[in-house]
Amino acid sequence: MVQEQSQTALLNDGFGDIPPLREEDDQINRDWVDQLVDLIATDDSDEVKAFMMPLHAADVGDVLEVLSANDRMGLIRLLGDEFDYSALTEIDDGIRLDLMDELPNADIARGVQELDSDDAVYILEDIAGPDQAEILAALPTFERLALRRSLDFPDETAGRRMQTDFIAIPPFWTVGQTIDYMREAEDLPDDFYQIYVVDPTYNLLGTLALDRMLRAKRPDRIESIMNNNVIDVPAEEDQEEAARLFERYDLVELAVVDDSNRMVGVLTIDDIVDVIQEEANEDIKRLAGVGDEEVSDNVWDALRSRVTWLMVNLVTAVLASMVIGLFDATISQMVALAVLMPIVASMGGNAGTQAMTVTVRALSTKELDRFNIRRLITREVLVGALNGVIFALIIGLVATVWFASPLLGGVIGVAMVINMFAAGVSGILIPIALDRMNIDPAVASTAFVTTVTDVVGFFAFLWLAGLAFGLL
Amino acid sequence: MVQEQSQTALLNDGFGDIPPLREEDDQINRDWVDQLVDLIATDDSDEVKAFMMPLHAADVGDVLEVLSANDRMGLIRLLGDEFDYSALTEIDDGIRLDLMDELPNADIARGVQELDSDDAVYILEDIAGPDQAEILAALPTFERLALRRSLDFPDETAGRRMQTDFIAIPPFWTVGQTIDYMREAEDLPDDFYQIYVVDPTYNLLGTLALDRMLRAKRPDRIESIMNNNVIDVPAEEDQEEAARLFERYDLVELAVVDDSNRMVGVLTIDDIVDVIQEEANEDIKRLAGVGDEEVSDNVWDALRSRVTWLMVNLVTAVLASMVIGLFDATISQMVALAVLMPIVASMGGNAGTQAMTVTVRALSTKELDRFNIRRLITREVLVGALNGVIFALIIGLVATVWFASPLLGGVIGVAMVINMFAAGVSGILIPIALDRMNIDPAVASTAFVTTVTDVVGFFAFLWLAGLAFGLL
Numbered sequence: 001m002v003q004e005q006s007q008t009a010l011l012n013d014g015f016g017d018i019p020p021l022r023e024e025d026d027q028i029n030r031d032w033v034d035q036l037v038d039l040i041a042t043d044d045s046d047e048v049k050a051f052m053m054p055l056h057a058a059d060v061g062d063v064l065e066v067l068s069a070n071d072r073m074g075l076i077r078l079l080g081d082e083f084d085y086s087a088l089t090e091i092d093d094g095i096r097l098d099l100m101d102e103l104p105n106a107d108i109a110r111g112v113q114e115l116d117s118d119d120a121v122y123i124l125e126d127i128a129g130p131d132q133a134e135i136l137a138a139l140p141t142f143e144r145l146a147l148r149r150s151l152d153f154p155d156e157t158a159g160r161r162m163q164t165d166f167i168a169i170p171p172f173w174t175v176g177q178t179i180d181y182m183r184e185a186e187d188l189p190d191d192f193y194q195i196y197v198v199d200p201t202y203n204l205l206g207t208l209a210l211d212r213m214l215r216a217k218r219p220d221r222i223e224s225i226m227n228n229n230v231i232d233v234p235a236e237e238d239q240e241e242a243a244r245l246f247e248r249y250d251l252v253e254l255a256v257v258d259d260s261n262r263m264v265g266v267l268t269i270d271d272i273v274d275v276i277q278e279e280a281n282e283d284i285k286r287l288a289g290v291g292d293e294e295v296s297d298n299v300w301d302a303l304r305s306r307v308t309w310l311m312v313n314l315v316t317a318v319l320a321s322m323v324i325g326l327f328d329a330t331i332s333q334m335v336a337l338a339v340l341m342p343i344v345a346s347m348g349g350n351a352g353t354q355a356m357t358v359t360v361r362a363l364s365t366k367e368l369d370r371f372n373i374r375r376l377i378t379r380e381v382l383v384g385a386l387n388g389v390i391f392a393l394i395i396g397l398v399a400t401v402w403f404a405s406p407l408l409g410g411v412i413g414v415a416m417v418i419n420m421f422a423a424g425v426s427g428i429l430i431p432i433a434l435d436r437m438n439i440d441p442a443v444a445s446t447a448f449v450t451t452v453t454d455v456v457g458f459f460a461f462l463w464l465a466g467l468a469f470g471l472l
Numbered sequence: 473m474v475q476e477q478s479q480t481a482l483l484n485d486g487f488g489d490i491p492p493l494r495e496e497d498d499q500i501n502r503d504w505v506d507q508l509v510d511l512i513a514t515d516d517s518d519e520v521k522a523f524m525m526p527l528h529a530a531d532v533g534d535v536l537e538v539l540s541a542n543d544r545m546g547l548i549r550l551l552g553d554e555f556d557y558s559a560l561t562e563i564d565d566g567i568r569l570d571l572m573d574e575l576p577n578a579d580i581a582r583g584v585q586e587l588d589s590d591d592a593v594y595i596l597e598d599i600a601g602p603d604q605a606e607i608l609a610a611l612p613t614f615e616r617l618a619l620r621r622s623l624d625f626p627d628e629t630a631g632r633r634m635q636t637d638f639i640a641i642p643p644f645w646t647v648g649q650t651i652d653y654m655r656e657a658e659d660l661p662d663d664f665y666q667i668y669v670v671d672p673t674y675n676l677l678g679t680l681a682l683d684r685m686l687r688a689k690r691p692d693r694i695e696s697i698m699n700n701n702v703i704d705v706p707a708e709e710d711q712e713e714a715a716r717l718f719e720r721y722d723l724v725e726l727a728v729v730d731d732s733n734r735m736v737g738v739l740t741i742d743d744i745v746d747v748i749q750e751e752a753n754e755d756i757k758r759l760a761g762v763g764d765e766e767v768s769d770n771v772w773d774a775l776r777s778r779v780t781w782l783m784v785n786l787v788t789a790v791l792a793s794m795v796i797g798l799f800d801a802t803i804s805q806m807v808a809l810a811v812l813m814p815i816v817a818s819m820g821g822n823a824g825t826q827a828m829t830v831t832v833r834a835l836s837t838k839e840l841d842r843f844n845i846r847r848l849i850t851r852e853v854l855v856g857a858l859n860g861v862i863f864a865l866i867i868g869l870v871a872t873v874w875f876a877s878p879l880l881g882g883v884i885g886v887a888m889v890i891n892m893f894a895a896g897v898s899g900i901l902i903p904i905a906l907d908r909m910n911i912d913p914a915v916a917s918t919a920f921v922t923t924v925t926d927v928v929g930f931f932a933f934l935w936l937a938g939l940a941f942g943l944l
Contacts, residue, residue: 026713027841056701058720066843090720182686192683193665193724210682211664214654229528241498247749248530248562250742252665252724269741270722273748277719280752281833287756288829289822295830295839299854306826310859313822317815318870324814328807335800338810339793342926345814346789347782350761354778357760358767361753367767369499371538382771387782398790454814 018051021059028066036063040074048078061090064099065296073102085111089119092296093126100127109138116190117143118163118271121150125160149264158242159235161275162256162265165189168198169222171205176218191268193252197226202262204230204255232257235264242267243275244366283364286442287357289313312447320345320454327462330471336403337465340412343395344461348419348453351387355380355427356449360441363431377428384424388417411468415461419453426452490523493531500538508535512546520550533562536571537768545574557583561591564768565598572599581610588662589615590635590743593622597632621736630714631707633747634728634737637661640670641694643677648690663740665724669698674734676702676727704729707736714739715747716838755836758914759829761785784919792817792926799934802943808875809937812884815867816933820891820925823859827852827899828921832913835903849900856896860889883940887933891925898924 019031039048052060052075064072064087076083076099085108088096100108100123108127112120112135124132124147132151136144146164153159166189169178178195182188195213197206206226216225232255233242245254246269256265285293289309293302324331324341331337359376362368368376392413400409430448431441466472491503511520524532524547536544536559548555548571557580560568572580572595580599584592584607596604596619604623608616618636625631638661641650650667654660667685669678678698688697704727705714717726718741728737757765761781765774796803796813803810831848834840840848864885872881902920903913938944 026716026838028843030842033843056721058722062720066841179686182683183689188683188687191681209663210686211654211660214651214682214686215660217655244498247745248534249528250530250663250745252741269724269745273719273722273741273745276745276748277752277837280749280756281837284752284756284759284829284833288759288825290826290830293830295834295844295848297851299851299858302830302851302855303858306823306855306859307862309826310819310822310863313819314815314863314866317818320818321811321815324811328811331810332804332807335804335810338803338807338813339796339800341810342796342814342817342930343786343789343793346792346926347785350782350785351778353760354762354781357756358762358765358774361756362767365749365753366498369538370502371500371505372767376767379769379771379774383774383778386771386775387778390779391782391786394786454818458814 021055021063028062033063033066036075037067037071040071040078043074043078045078045080048075049080049082052079053082057084057087058090060084060087064088065091065095069098072099076103081110083111084114085123086115086119089122092294094294094296094301096123097126100131105131105134106138109135112147113139113143116163117146117150117165117265118161118268120147121160125151125155153235156239157235158233158237158239158254158256158267159265161239161242161271162235162267163189163271164265166196166255166263166266167192168196168202168263170199171197171221171223171226173222174218175213175216175220175222175225178213178222179218192266193268196255196263196266197222198263202264204232204257204261204263206230207253207255230255232263233267234258239272239275240279243272243279246272247276279364283361283442286440287360287446289446309447313450316447316451316454319451320458323455323458324462326459327466330462330466330469333471334465334469336405336408337462340399340403340408341458341461344412344415344419345454345457347391347395347416348423348457349450350423351384351420352423352427352449352453353446355384355424356431356445359428359431360445363435363441368432373432377432380424380428381421382424384421384427385417387424388420391420392416407468408465411464412461415457415464418460419457422456423449423453493527493535500534505535505538508547509539509543512543512550515546515550517550517552520547521552521554524551525554529556529559530562532556532559536560537563537567541570544571548575553582555583556586557595558587558591561594564766566766566768566773568595569598572603577603577606578610581607584619585611585615588635589618589622589637589737590633590740592619593632597623597627625707628711629707630705630709630711630728630739631737633711633714633743634707634739635661635743636737638668638727638735638738639664640668640674640735642671643669643693643695643698645694646690647685647688647692647694647697650685650694651690664738665740668727668735668738669694670735674736676704676729676733676735678702679727702727704735705739706730711744711747712751715744715751718744719748751836755833755914758912759832759918761918781919785922788919788923788926791923792930795927795930796934798931799938802934802938802941805943806937806941808877808880809934812871812875812880813930813933816884816887816891817926817929819863819867819888820895820929821922822895823856823892824895824899824921824925825918827856827896828903828917831900831903832917835907835913840904845904849904852896852900853893854896856893856899857889859896860892863892864888879940880937883937884933887929887936890932891929894928895921895925 019029021029021032023029036051039051112123136148150160193210195208196204198204206228208222208226212225231245231249233245235256235258242254252269254267255263256267258264291305293305395416396409396413399412400406426449431445434441434444491501493501493504495501511523584595622632665682667680668676670676678700680694680698684697703717703721705717707728707730714726724741726739727735728739730736763777765777867888868881868885871884872878898921903917906913906916
C-alpha cells in the first residue's frame with residue numbers, strides 16, 4: 001500500500017476531486033489519467049506540475065507508459081525542468097528510445113546531469129552514436145569523463161552498470177571523522193549503504209556498512225570495525241555474474257574494480273534486481289522463441305522477433321514430414337498409423353521440453369555443476385525410461401481397445417518407450433552440449449530437442465509397425 | 473571475485489596447501505571438497521572448524537549442497553555450535569528438509585535462536601507440525617511469540633517473510649539521541665538500512681535512511697529530516713505484490729503493517745531478491761509443466777512433478793488423434809495428407825506458445841493492464857494472421873513442388889493461415905481468461921493452447937483437403 005498516493009488527493013486539493021493514482025489492483029487508474037490528459041490539453045504548465053508533483057519518479061514512468069506518444073511529449077515539455085529523468089529508467093526500451101529521438105539533445109544533457117551515473121548511463125547507452133556524443137559534449141567535464149568511462153565498458157558488464165560516485169575513506173580515520181566528512185561533503189551519491197575503505201591507490205581494503213558505523217563510538221578507528229572480507233567484481237565481468245554474488249552473499253552494494261584492482265565504482269541492489277528480472281525474462285522468452293520482444297513492441301517488431309524461430313520450426317517440421325514420407329506405403333495400407341503417430345511425437349516433445357527446461361534453468365542459475373551433472377543425467381535418463389513405461393502401458397491399452405489390435409497397442413507402446421527415452425537423453429544432453437560450446441542453451445535447445453523427439457517418434461512408430469504388420 | 477576465498481589459504485596455513493574454495497568459473501572446487509571430506513572422515517572437530525571458519529554462511533550452504541548426505545550430517549555435527557544455521561536458508565528445500573529430519577530438535581532450536589526472525593521462519597515453516605511445535609517450545613518466550621506470529625500468516629505473504637526486529641523511534645528525537653540509542657541498544661537486527669519513525673501506537677509516520685541520518689547534524693530533529701512518503705505493505709499481502717513495490721520504488725526495506733495499520737515488521741531486499749527469482753522460476757517451470765521441481769529432486773520426485781502434465785498432454789494428443797480419425801477414409805485415399813498434416817499442427821503449436829508466453833509473462837509482471845490489453849489482443853491477432861500468410865506461402869510452395877500438386881499446396885496454405893490465426897487468438901485470450909478466473913495462466917495455458925492448435929490444425933487441413941479433392 002503506497003500511502004503517498006492517498007496523500008496525492010490532499011496535496012492537490014486545489015483541483016477538487018482527484019482520484020487516486022492506482023486502483024485496488026495496483027494498476028494505474030484510468031480516471032486519474034483522464035484528468036492528466038485534460039490538463040495537458042489546457043497547456044497550463046503550472047497546473048500540470050502541481051498535479052504531477054506528489055508522484056515518485058517510478059510512478060511518473062508508469063504514467064508515461066500509459067499515455068499516447070503525443071501526451072507523453074506534451075507532459076515532459078510542460079514539466080520542463082521539473083521532469084525527473086530517472087523516470088525514464090523505469091519504462092520500456094522502445095518507448096524510451098522514441099522519446100530520446102524526439103527530445104532535444106540539450107534537454108537530455110540537462111536532465112541526465114541530475115542523475116546518478118548508473119541511471120545516466122542506462123539512458124544514454126541506447127542512444128545512437130552522434131546524438132550520444134552531442135549530449136556528452138554538453139556535460140561538465142567531470143560528469144562527461146565518468147559517463148564515458150562507463151560507456152566504454154561492453155554492454156551488460158559490471159562496469160557498464162556501475163555507479164561511479166561512492167564514498168572512499170582511508171583506514172586510519174575514526175568514526176567521528178568519517179561522520180563529519182559525510183556531513184560536509186557535497187557530491188555524495190543519492191543513496192548509499194556502505195563506505196569503502198581504500199589505500200592511496202584506491203585498492204580496496206575493506207567495507208563498512210552504515211549500520212555498523214552507527215553502532216560504533218566516535219573515536220573508533222575505521223580499520224578496527226571494517227569488514228575485511230572484501231568481495232568485489234572486475235569491471236569487465238558479466239552483470240549476471242555480479243548478480244549471482246549479490247544473491248549468494250545477500251549484498252546491497254558491491255565494489256567494482258579495474259584491471260589493476262583499483263576501485264572504480266559500485267553496483268547497487270536496485271540495478272541488480274533489474275538484471276535478475278531481465279535474465280529470467282530472457283530465459284523464458286528464448287525458450288519460447290520470442291527473442292527480446294517487449295510488451296510495448298508493435299506488430300512489426302513482434303513479428304520480426306518471432307519469425308526466425310517459426311522458420312527454424314518449419315525446417316524441423318518438414319524434416320519430420322520427410323520421415324513420415326519414408327513410410328507412405330506402410331501408412332496407405334494401414335491408416336490407423338496416421339491417426340496414432342502424432343501421439344508418440346507429441347508425448348516425446350513434451351517430455352523433452354520438461355527435461356530441457358529444467359536443464360536450461362539449472363545451467364543459467366549455475367545450479368548444475370560438476371558435482372551433480374552425472375546424477376542429473378542419470379536422473380533424466382531414468383525419468384525418461386520410467387515415463388516411457390508408464391505411458392506405453394496407457395497408450396498401448398488405449399490403442400488396443402480403439403483399433404481392436406493388441407499388436408498395434410504393443411507397437412505404439414514400444415515406440416513410446418523409445419521416444420520418451422530419447423526425450424530424456426536429448427532434453428539434458430543438448431542444453432549441456434550447447435552450453436559447453438558457449439551457445440545460449442535457452443535459444444537453441446527447443447529446436448534440437450523437438451527435432452529429435454519428432455524424428456525418433458515418427459520413425460520408431462512407423463518402422464516398428466511396418467515390421468510387426470509386414471508392411472515395409 | 474571473492475577475495476576472502478584467496479585468504480582462505482592464508483588463514484588455514486596450518487594445513488599446507490589448501491586449494492581455493494571456488495574454481496575460475498565460480499563452481500565449488502572438487503579438490504577443496506575432497507580435503508574437507510577427508511577431514512570429516514578423521515572426525516577431528518577442531519580441524520574441521522578451522523577449515524570451515526573463513527567461509528561465509530552462503531558458501532557453507534553451497535558446500536553442504538555438494539556433499540553426500542552422510543558427510544553433510546557429519547560436517548554439521550563436527551561444527552557443533554559453530555554451525556551457522558543461516559547457511560540452511562541457502563540450500564535447496566529438499567536437502568534442507570532431509571537435514572531437519574535428521575537433526576535433533578533441540579539443536580535446531582539452539583541454531584535458529586541466533587538467526588534473524590525472517591531466516592528462522594524460512595527454516596521452520598516447512599518442518600512438520602509436531603516437530604515445529606517442539607522446536608518453538610524450546611525457544612525463549614519473546615523469540616517464540618515473534619516466530620509464531622510470522623508463522624501464523626499464510627505462506628508466501630509479506631507477514632510470513634518479514635523480519636520482526638527493526639528500529640522504531642519517536643519523531644521528536646534528535647539525530648544525536650537516535651545515534652546514541654543505537655550505540656547502546658542490544659537487540660538490533662543483523663543488518664538494517666533505515667529507521668522507522670512511529671507514534672506511540674506504532675503507526676508509521678515516516679522513514680529515515682541511514683545515509684540521510686549520517687548527513688544530518690546531531691541536533692536535527694528526526695521529523696524534520698525523515699521521509700514522509702510512507703510506503704508500506706499489509707502483512708496479509710502476497711509476497712509478489714511486495715516484491716513489485718521493491719522493484720518499482722527501488723527499495724531496500726519496506727515496512728509491514730497489520731490490520732490496524734500498526735507496524736509489525738520489515739521486508740528486506742535480500743528476501744525479495746529470492747522472491748523475484750522464485751517467481752520467474754515458477755513461470756518457466758509451470759509453462760513447461762514441471763511443477764515445483766528442484767535440481768536436488770530425486771528420480772521419484774522429478775517423475776511425480778512431471779507425470780501430471782504428461783497425462784494432460786496425453787488426453788489432448790488423443791483428442792487430436794480422434795480428429796484425424798474422423799478423416800481416415802480421406803487419408804487412406806491420399807497418403808500425402810498424413811505426411812503433411814503434422815506441419816500445420818506443429819507450426820500452430822509454436823506460434824501459439826510464442827503468443828502465450830509473452831502474455832503469461834506480461835500478466836505475471838503486471839505489464840499487461842487495462843491500458844494496453846486491447847492493443848495487445850489486436851497485435852496478437854494481426855501477428856497470427858501475418859505469420860499465417862508468410863508461412864502459408866512458403867509451405868504452399870514446398871507442398872506444391874514436393875507432391876507436384878498446386879491444389880495440395882493451396883490447401884495446406886489456407887489451413888496454415890487458419891491455424892496461425894487460431895494460435896494468435898488462443899495464445900492471448902486463453903491466458904487472460906484463466907487469469908480472470910484466478911487460475912495461474914502459467915500452469916494451464918499450454919494445455920489449452922496446444923489443444924486448440926492441434927485440433928484446428930488437423931481439422932482445417934484434412935477437411936479442406938477432403939473438400940478440394942472430393943474425398944470426404
